[in-house]
Amino acid sequence: MSRIIALSGGIGGAKLALGLASLLPPEELLIVANTGDDFEHLGLSISPDIDTLTYTLAGLDNPSLGWGRRDETWSFMETLAALGGETWFRLGDRDLALHVERTQRLRAGETLTAVTQRIAARLGIRATLLPMSDDAVRTRIRTPEGWLDFQHWFVREQCRPVVLDVAFDGAAGARANPALLAALRAQPRAIVICPSNPLISVEPILALPGVRDAILGCGAPVLAVSPIIGGQAVKGPTATMLRELGTAPSAAAVAQRYGALLTHYVMESAEDAAGIAPKVIRAPTLMRTLKDKIALARTVLAAL
């Protein structure tokens, strides 16, 4: 069995992951979620990218919000506000059940991998979904106000403080998910870097000891899909972050961040491919509908 290994952050990555899951037999797809965005909030262990992938792959994503869970209700949050609690990170009543269940199982000694897989199975997800590591890696953002935890910068501060630097606390000492390293050793068919934010969704995975070398050494093609269209990210702070870190946001700028890792790069026809070393595949990368997601996944698989 030769597997596709997809590295993914949240929303954009999850869309392509769903497309891939719609086309591939479940045993041929391994989806690896960034956990650098994970944090502890209100005493709960929250894993935003795992959750977005879980909800998207299970068909439970919230189409009107673009994040969180379908058929959501907000009684908890309303009441927490009335009690004077912290409400900057919005947790729906249904979403909360996942966080409470995960937190309790982690405290009981289960790994994040075990919890993620149990919940995925329970919700009918057949492809394998793994956290990048069972150890805590925490993305932090350096701003003129000092270092901020990622979700404080991203959600509480609404990305307003200028980004001066990004760090992945704990990454150097964390162990990459053994199942990821094993899959990289087992002659994968390809590695797909989903259209996620390179700086905060993909690079935390690549920062784990052994992952970059294993990708380079596995001999499989490595294909990334650009998260940038027309100098803008479809969603999220990718473009702003690139700009604040001194790079004009473009599809090419993202490819350059991945450097020698890439063999293939999927980007929009209108984007400038100058300076991109890997093989360029031109395709529509905006995924609004399930059909779009499957079409892009088909393009990706055809290129490999």
Next chain:
Amino acid sequence: MSRIIALSGGIGGAKLALGLASLLPPEELLIVANTGDDFEHLGLSISPDIDTLTYTLAGLDNPSLGWGRRDETWSFMETLAALGGETWFRLGDRDLALHVERTQRLRAGETLTAVTQRIAARLGIRATLLPMSDDAVRTRIRTPEGWLDFQHWFVREQCRPVVLDVAFDGAAGARANPALLAALRAQPRAIVICPSNPLISVEPILALPGVRDAILGCGAPVLAVSPIIGGQAVKGPTATMLRELGTAPSAAAVAQRYGALLTHYVMESAEDAAGIAPKVIRAPTLMRTLKDKIALARTVLAAL
């Protein structure tokens, strides 16, 4: 200022507490909640009697369920069931906000007293509401299956296992709430034992070091309201527990448990007062409406 100190468990006790709060200036009423029913569940610190008192005093109690919170929704519980989580203890979405907020503040080092008072103030409760102790006291029930945590016996097992014994783990080493002991030293006007289950709602309070002696030594009248009408508890397992522990359930049996502590006892006209040592006040004790609660509170205050 001479205070009424009300000792209370959950539902029945909270009704009389609300009656008292409707009649007394807030600074003259101190309500002390049993915390023997408290437990940790799904990683949350849950204080059922404090919560029932809080919701009742704030006018937020759920009139149709008879427990929990008004205008409740159940998305969390539904979703937790779908995820395979523990659902034997039902937590509404709004109720959950209180548990999450309390748990987080306790973990941050606040006392249960501080958390309880902050939430009570936030919800507009003007009388003082205190937990009996800031230390953990855990009521346990001995059954033919062994010792069970109280909520496991009460909710999960629906009171089915026969009660052989009741213990208050941690009570001997716990410190009674200093504000309760101070109020008992400050010449209270009276102590009112609300119509709660003596075995599991009132006796945990009396089991705290110094409380019984302080009540006996304070010189104030001690009035209890019978939780038994016609050999039955209005709600909850009081009658069954008394019977299983070898006592025919009656108003008199409850008075006898309190023994020398009582100076006054309020009970229904139809109940047998034989063998009751304290002064008996006959009154309707069933509280369906706010009017009933205020009427009983008025009877109590008139007797003192």
